[in-house]
Amino acid sequence: MIPVIEPIARLSAQLARLPGVGAKTAQRLAYYLLGVPKEQADELAAAIVSARELVRSCPVCGGYTDMPLCALCADTGRDAATVCVVQDARDIMAIEKSRAFFGKYHVLNGALSPMEGIGPDDIRIAELVQRVDAGGVMELILATNPDVEGEATASYIARLFKDKAIRMTRLAHGIPIGGNLEYTDGVTLAKALSGRTAL
Amino acid sequence: MIPVIEPIARLSAQLARLPGVGAKTAQRLAYYLLGVPKEQADELAAAIVSARELVRSCPVCGGYTDMPLCALCADTGRDAATVCVVQDARDIMAIEKSRAFFGKYHVLNGALSPMEGIGPDDIRIAELVQRVDAGGVMELILATNPDVEGEATASYIARLFKDKAIRMTRLAHGIPIGGNLEYTDGVTLAKALSGRTAL
Numbered sequence: 001m002i003p004v005i006e007p008i009a010r011l012s013a014q015l016a017r018l019p020g021v022g023a024k025t026a027q028r029l030a031y032y033l034l035g036v037p038k039e040q041a042d043e044l045a046a047a048i049v050s051a052r053e054l055v056r057s058c059p060v061c062g063g064y065t066d067m068p069l070c071a072l073c074a075d076t077g078r079d080a081a082t083v084c085v086v087q088d089a090r091d092i093m094a095i096e097k098s099r100a101f102f103g104k105y106h107v108l109n110g111a112l113s114p115m116e117g118i119g120p121d122d123i124r125i126a127e128l129v130q131r132v133d134a135g136g137v138m139e140l141i142l143a144t145n146p147d148v149e150g151e152a153t154a155s156y157i158a159r160l161f162k163d164k165a166i167r168m169t170r171l172a173h174g175i176p177i178g179g180n181l182e183y184t185d186g187v188t189l190a191k192a193l194s195g196r197t198a199l
Numbered sequence: 200m201i202p203v204i205e206p207i208a209r210l211s212a213q214l215a216r217l218p219g220v221g222a223k224t225a226q227r228l229a230y231y232l233l234g235v236p237k238e239q240a241d242e243l244a245a246a247i248v249s250a251r252e253l254v255r256s257c258p259v260c261g262g263y264t265d266m267p268l269c270a271l272c273a274d275t276g277r278d279a280a281t282v283c284v285v286q287d288a289r290d291i292m293a294i295e296k297s298r299a300f301f302g303k304y305h306v307l308n309g310a311l312s313p314m315e316g317i318g319p320d321d322i323r324i325a326e327l328v329q330r331v332d333a334g335g336v337m338e339l340i341l342a343t344n345p346d347v348e349g350e351a352t353a354s355y356i357a358r359l360f361k362d363k364a365i366r367m368t369r370l371a372h373g374i375p376i377g378g379n380l381e382y383t384d385g386v387t388l389a390k391a392l393s394g395r396t397a398l
Contacts, residue, residue, distance in 0.1 A: 002295045003270035007253040011246040031289050041251045045244040047210040052240045054206040071202035090230050096201045
């Protein structure tokens with residue numbers, strides 16, 4: 001008989017909902033949380049609750065923040081004329097890590113996907129239009145993902161603003177730094193070839 | 200600039216304390232928890248807190264339970280004369296899964312380790328002596344781990360009861376079912392040879 005201890009089973013089930021956590025890992029984590037000092041378990045629970053309570057969307061860019069305005073939108077040193085449009089708040093962190101972009105962001109909170117029933121009204125496109133209409137934006141870098149949904153979203157936005165005097169760009173495709181020609185897929189290689197740069 | 204959003208940083212730090220969760224996975228999980236419906240995040244937090252509140256040690260065997268007595272100790276159909284001594288409450292589940300043991304358990308909550316300063320008084324050995332002294336125990340299966348600490352703990356317990364009329368056994372060592380001779384380590388093979396059984 002494998003005794004079912006209800007509170008452990010419930011904790012395992014909740015942990016198993018996390019991405020990349022299977023039933024076995026969930027059980028291991030549940031038992032781990034039973035074994036640590038009670039403060040550590042309580043701190044984790046409290047951190048989950050307070051993150052949900054304190055973190056909100058920045059009303060301008062849509063990224064995460066615990067302030068009235070996010071640190072990037074509040075930073076007057078950044079170039080407000082260049083807006084990088086991303087699908088997800090996490091993408092901001094990835095781009096900031098590159099230390100190569102000093103403009104502002106706009107988070108769409110998703111990408112167009114007819115398959116999943118996600119249309120233009122379901123993502124933050126109206127907010128983008130409003131932002132551009134308010135003036136001052138000279139370039140939109142459409143940094144959506146290079147997949148079907150991301151490309152469709154970029155084209156949709158590009159069409160939306162085609163009559164306005166705004167530069168619209170996409171991130172370059174090519175071989176990743178430190179990558180290997182032999183292991184680079186054909187589509188990426190084709191993009192790297194067509195986008196080759198002069199020495 | 201990578202903006203530090205304090206509640207997210209705190210949640211990531213707490214998640215990174217879980218075993219097998221590195222800084223990057225912790226951050227991914229933190230953002231995941233910000234993206235799910237608030238109820239799911241709250242349910243996880245509540246499951247952690249309630250598991251710590253409701254789950255206690257069984258006063259007899261030392262395994263986890265949310266009842267006054269654990270289901271295995273309360274089961275009068277199990278053979279109380281055979282007690283399987285394990286290091287950890289999780290080991291009970293592993294043995295129960297084998298569906299080959301129908302006795303009672305005793306959880307030591309650790310193993311002797313002079314290196315880590317864990318002596319006989321730090322694990323549930325006094326409780327085991329008490330249980331045996333109360334009478335009715337005919338065999339102790341010393342199912343501690345087959346490592347230095349586990350073997351030392353088993354020898355210690357065996358010496359402790361050597362003058363009593365109790366059978367003391369250890370789990371057999373050998374090649375795992377489905378295992379491969381070629382990939383079996385030498386020590387295990389030596390044990391499998393010395394413990395060979397007649398056909």
